[in-house]
Amino acid sequence: MREKTGSVMRAGLQIAGGCSGGQTAAARQGARGFAALVPAARVAYLPGMSKPAPIFNGLRLRCGHCGQGRLFSGYLKLNEACPHCGRDMRAADTADGPAFFVGFGVLILTAPFLFLIPMSPLPGLLKIGAILLLGLAITGLSLWLLPVAKAILLNLQLHHKSGQAEFDRNDA
Structure with a gap:
């Protein structure tokens, strides 16, 4: 959608364009949706931020600082440095956060099917097959989302410089 200033807004990211001459390739391509932003991801900044957006780079499994380096050397094996x-x-240490969020998100999406399949008028073997297929879908969706959730949480922790909680103990 175009604003009066000539900027292009897509998925909450703003790409400068219009008369300013700072128009990126993604802005020149027109309204192609989110896919047009991926080649220009190195310059995808949120308004008012001087560094790449940590969530956007987490979705791409890239470093939240530079937006180019890969975060993982294996499935969930984190690189020591970018x-x-x-x-x-x-x-940063994400601990159990990604597994918690992915588990609950997948549960919310698939729980209705876990209740509806046994109550359906299907024959017994089809019900068993449907539940097995649903189990495979749950496993696949969880395994697919886990690195993405870990990358997003890691980038957010590093971006906000969060650390271990420390409590002041005043034994007065």
Whole structure:
């Protein structure tokens, strides 16, 4: 959607355009949706931010600092440092957060089917097959979303410089 200033807004990200001459390739391509932003992801900044958006780069499994280096060397094996900018990734620990969020998100999406399939008028073997297929879908969706959730949480922790909780103990 175009605003009066000539900027293009897509998925909450603003790409400068219009008369300013700072128009990116994604803005020139017109209204192609979110896919047009992916090639220009290195310059995808949220308004008012001087660094790439940590959530957007987490969705791409990239470093939240530079937006180019890969976060993982394996499925969930985190690189010790960004291969592009050298940012230390050991400073943040996502612990069980990604598994918790993915587990509950997938549960919310699939729980209605877990209740409806046994109550359906299907024959017994079809019900068993449907439940097995649903189990495979739950497993696949969880395994697909887990690295993305870990990347987003890690980028947010590093972006906001969060650390271990410390309590002041005043034994007065």
